[in-house]
Amino acid sequence: MTIELGISTFGETTPLEKTGKAISHDERIRELLEEITLADKLGIDGYAIGEHHRKDFAVSAPEIVLAMAASKTKRIHLSSATTNLPTIDPIRVYEQYATIDAVAQGRVEIMAGRGSFTEAFDIFGYDLDDYDELFKEKLDLLLRINQGEILNWPGGKFTNKVDHQGIYPRTKNPLPISLATGGSPYSTIRAASLGLPIVYAIIGGEIGHFLPLVKLYRKVAQKSGKDLSTMPIAAHSWGWLDHDNEKAIKDYFYPTKLLVDQISSERPHWNGLTYEQYLQSVSDNGVIFAGDSETVANKIIKMMEILGLSRFYLHLPVGSMPHESVLNAIEIYGKEVVPKVKEYFKDKA
Template sequence: MKEDLINKQSGMEIGIYTLADLGPNPHTGKTISAQQRIAEIIEAGKMADEAGLDVFGVGEHHRLDYAVSAPPIVLSALSQVTKQIKLTSATTVLNTVDPVRLFEDFATLDLLSNGRAEIIAGRGAFIESFPLFGYDLNQYDELFEENIELFLKLNADEKVTWNGQFRSSLKNADIAPRPAQKNIPLWVGVGSTQKSAERAGRLGTGLALPILGGDPNSFRPLVDVYLQAASQAGHAPEDLKVGVTGHSFISETTQQAKDEFYPYYSNYWGYLNRQHGKSMQMSRADFEQFSAPETALFVGSSQQVIEKILYQYELFGHHRFIAQMDIGGLPFKKVAENIERLATEVAPVVRRETSK
């Protein structure tokens, strides 16, 4: 069944995403403003579109050390300066957003972009949105289950009657506007829990796997559970999609990539751990282990990154790979160089090999 996930004509979709973190440059100690960060994200999206990449994602956080709390607004700006690239959230914190408002926002984005809007839904790495919008973190799973089922109903029907636990009822409500596409593609981001993978399969959404390090084999059971649940629920194999997301940095040689990226990668995990109340640091020895050929960290030469993507394709048969490059205070010049390498050196080979 995994082989059916790929469009045999075009091969795997390749793209990039950003979480818009506002980290200091480890070499200068300077942190750019949220305004500059968003401007650079818009420029990165334009570059990715012009270079022929397939997908551009923008994450959601509700903290001062991240620049984007409203992905549909940033994606709408991107829709006006791009032509072909798909525009997705990465991720939408579905537990703490009204599904009706979410649908309206992304249906509007879909109209503005001529049918290029998508959503990756998940819990996210932080919990600030729960108290911010008045939700109980202890009801995380119940909120997610109710909101995703309601969103799928909104996605399918122009008029909806619905009753639930956490929001007001709907009675023959107009759900407008309708998107340019038949419906808005919805993926569920699943980090490690088989229950979440099973739910994605049961509901027939896409499955997005954030594989940030370690042995990619450990994620294979999630794909198996997803496909099995989808089959049991009667979803057609051609309607199922698996995506992989991961940190990436590409340079002329693997050694050069590791030398250039380590200060930013170590810096990223340093401030991310502090944001979560931890004081863990990443040594160069740890980084060497993280970036070894058999691991999931996409750092190296173009050939090294190609090999890692194709190895994971053998495991998952996935439809999409999107890379996160702009972390740890990485200067935009380096981000731009990576977009170019991914689009011109990595994507053509991966598409060719996965379309066979």
């Protein structure tokens, strides 16, 4: 069984526990490049960078960071996590990622999503009421662009007509495009019916809660005549690593609570994070992967087996941690966790 293990990040810039001060955006972006370069040297399979337009995340243009990373790396797979299609032009998306691919030479992926934060709708002049329609139309356009050099597009409610125009530069092969979702059945059905790989953001509840969605994805894909062997199922979950298991769990609570509490203040259906809830999330059945290498590796294996995943991204970290600690966590992941998980699945059918 071939599996891929990567890291995801949003370039978090929340206040650090010891200083109470946040890392500046420019410093965090420079740190990110060092982190990606280290992951590449360690043989980690992928690095995925999210798009946000808010103060507590440094990356609003993941394609720029990915382009810089492409020039500094040799093997690692580079992806957005996600490209928020409702508030961006799909033609520009293709052009940007095709340009990155000229440097990365086949190591680039677009992870398309609707976006879990909505600031970009106001910034770029879109109506939040069109949330789903925007995504559907722009995803269809992006897929059409990816199919061939000459674009014939009838136009729609949100996109202009394009009559026999070439979109450049072109990649040697179509760009890999996957669909990211927080757990929507509609997104699951959409990805499966289109034959797109899917990435689940599993950040709450228990591991097994996503199994019905995975089963739905496979069922719809089969009924739609899609080839599931070309449609890897992935998950991304929050996590943290240290050589000391208890220290990792203790240290990760502060940044996690900080971010969850901030989001909770903005969303009526979210609640602040208590320490008891956090401990439940880092337990065997929870979906936060904090601990030493053995604990995290065993939990990744468990999730991948239960859900039938072939790709997993450890979001490291979810709130800001000192750069040296992040590098240490990446090193543990690359040297100890990744080899153990891959060895386990090596002889699996």
